Amino acid sequence: MAFTSDLDQITRAAAGDPSAAAWLVDRYSPGIIGLATRMLGDRTEAEDVTQETFLRAWKALPDWEPRAKFSTWLHRVALNLCYDILRKRREDLPGELPDLADPAPTPPEQLAQGERVRAIEAAIADLPERQAAAITLCALQGHSQAEAASIMETSEEALESLLARARRTLRTTLAERSVA
Amino acid sequence: MNRHDMTDERIFELIDAYGADPHAFPEAERDAVRKRLAEAPGLFAAALEQARSLDTMLARLPEPAVPEALRASILAAAPQAPKPAATGLRGRLFGRLPNWIPAGAVASLAMGLLIGVNVSVPASMATASTDDADTVMYAALGFDDYSLINEGME
Numbered sequence: 042m043a044f045t046s047d048l049d050q051i052t053r054a055a056a057g058d059p060s061a062a063a064w065l066v067d068r069y070s071p072g073i074i075g076l077a078t079r080m081l082g083d084r085t086e087a088e089d090v091t092q093e094t095f096l097r098a099w100k101a102l103p104d105w106e107p108r109a110k111f112s113t114w115l116h117r118v119a120l121n122l123c124y125d126i127l128r129k130r131r132e133d134l135p136g137e138l139p140d141l142a143d144p145a146p147t148p149p150e151q152l153a154q155g156e157r158v159r160a161i162e163a164a165i166a167d168l169p170e171r172q173a174a175a176i177t178l179c180a181l182q183g184h185s186q187a188e189a190a191s192i193m194e195t196s197e198e199a200l201e202s203l204l205a206r207a208r209r210t211l212r213t214t215l216a217e218r219s220v221a
Numbered sequence: 222m223n224r225h226d227m228t229d230e231r232i233f234e235l236i237d238a239y240g241a242d243p244h245a246f247p248e249a250e251r252d253a254v255r256k257r258l259a260e261a262p263g264l265f266a267a268a269l270e271q272a273r274s275l276d277t278m279l280a281r282l283p284e285p286a287v288p289e290a291l292r293a294s295i296l297a298a299a300p301q302a303p304k305p306a307a308t309g310l311r312g313r314l315f316g317r318l319p320n321w322i323p324a325g326a327v328a329s330l331a332m333g334l335l336i337g338v339n340v341s342v343p344a345s346m347a348t349a350s351t352d353d354a355d356t357v358m359y360a361a362l363g364f365d366d367y368s369l370i371n372e373g374m375e
Contacts, residue, residue: 057302066295070287078285088291095295102300154281161278180240180279186247197247205238212275220278 047111055102066095069112072182073119079177080123082166090126094119116184116192120174127170157220164214172207175200180208227253229261233268241273 053061073094077087097118098111105111165173171193178189179200190200232254239245243254258265 055300057300059296059299062296062299066287066292066299070292070295071284074285074287074291084285087285088288091287092291092295096298099299157278158282161282176279179245180276181282201234201238205234208237208240208272208275212271215275215278 048107051102051105051111054099055105062099065098065111069115070095072112073115075182076116076119076174076177077123079162079165079181080120080170080173081126082163086126090119090122093122110191113188113191116178117194120192123174124170160218160220161211161215164211164218164220167214168207168210171195172203172210175203176207176211179204227257229257229264232257232265236265236268236272240276241269242276 047065050061050064054065070091074087074091077090078084081087081090094115098115101114165176168176174193175189178184178192179186184192186197186200190197193200195203227250231250235246235250235254243251243258246254258269
């Protein structure tokens with residue numbers, strides 16, 4: 042059972058067992074950096090978020106509450122760090138509307154695979170932040186509705202609404218960019 | 222919502238939010254959705270096709286890798302195990318002290334012994350008579366002549 046396994050590793054990592062710490066990092070860092078990359082659209086910032094998330098985790102381990110789910114807590118920390126960065130961007134560029142899709146010119150021909158991937162990543166990063174979080178957690182990372190809602194500190198109904206809006210926006214944006 | 226409440230409108234909502242794969246739907250509604258999709262496949266075909274197109278694009282996205290340097294940096298900051306208490310004589314003498322303190326004490330002891338041996342060797346190897354040695358000693362105490370002391374004592 043993943044939860045029990047997590048708790049065992051958390052206990053050992055808190056006691057300074059390097060193999061347990063490595064287990065936690067290897068298990069959860071791909072999801073964290075994936076979430077941050079999709080949210081921010083910037084690899085360097087995503088790595089910073091990943092590092093800061095785990096630094097906070099290391100500090101929290103000695104007082105870890107066994108009832109809490111480590112994965113949910115970790116993703117929530119990462120998500121809030123992403124929100125902070127996005128908020129800072131808006132403050133630095135008050136004239137911009139970050140929730141709008143990038144009006145990139147439509148390429149005349151079918152996009153190559155690499156360009157297609159980048160276009161989809163850009164379209165996700167251009168979504169309103171909560172929509173980007175919802176689509177990343179559910180559609181890309183396979184979290185259940187309950188997990189994703191808990192990470193985002195919202196209801197499952199609100200999550201569903203965010204997902205629907207995210208998918209509609211993505212379809213429109215990708216069609217405009219000749220990706221769909 | 223249980224299977225008895227499932228409506229076509231609700232199925233369109235689910236496809237709109239979660240895509241074409243019923244595995245992505247809320248668990249409590251999956252069976253009812255599957256049953257209705259099997260009953261009326263044509264009704265939902267267009268919505269499923271549109272959703273599947275986006276699902277396929279999202280599935281193509283590679284999962285970002287964690288750079289080894291980042292992994293190493295994170296692990297370097299992980300909690301460290303407390304150092305085990307030293308046992309035996311060293312542990313009783315220095316167990317609660319930082320490592321550099323016992324090392325410094327040993328170095329000081331070695332230096333003292335070295336100096337002591339080097340200084341004491343000429344004296345121990347001296348061949349001068351006892352009188353000569355006494356003269357030197359009393360001269361150091363401020364007497365010019367050893368005989369003066371002897372006279373005073375007599």
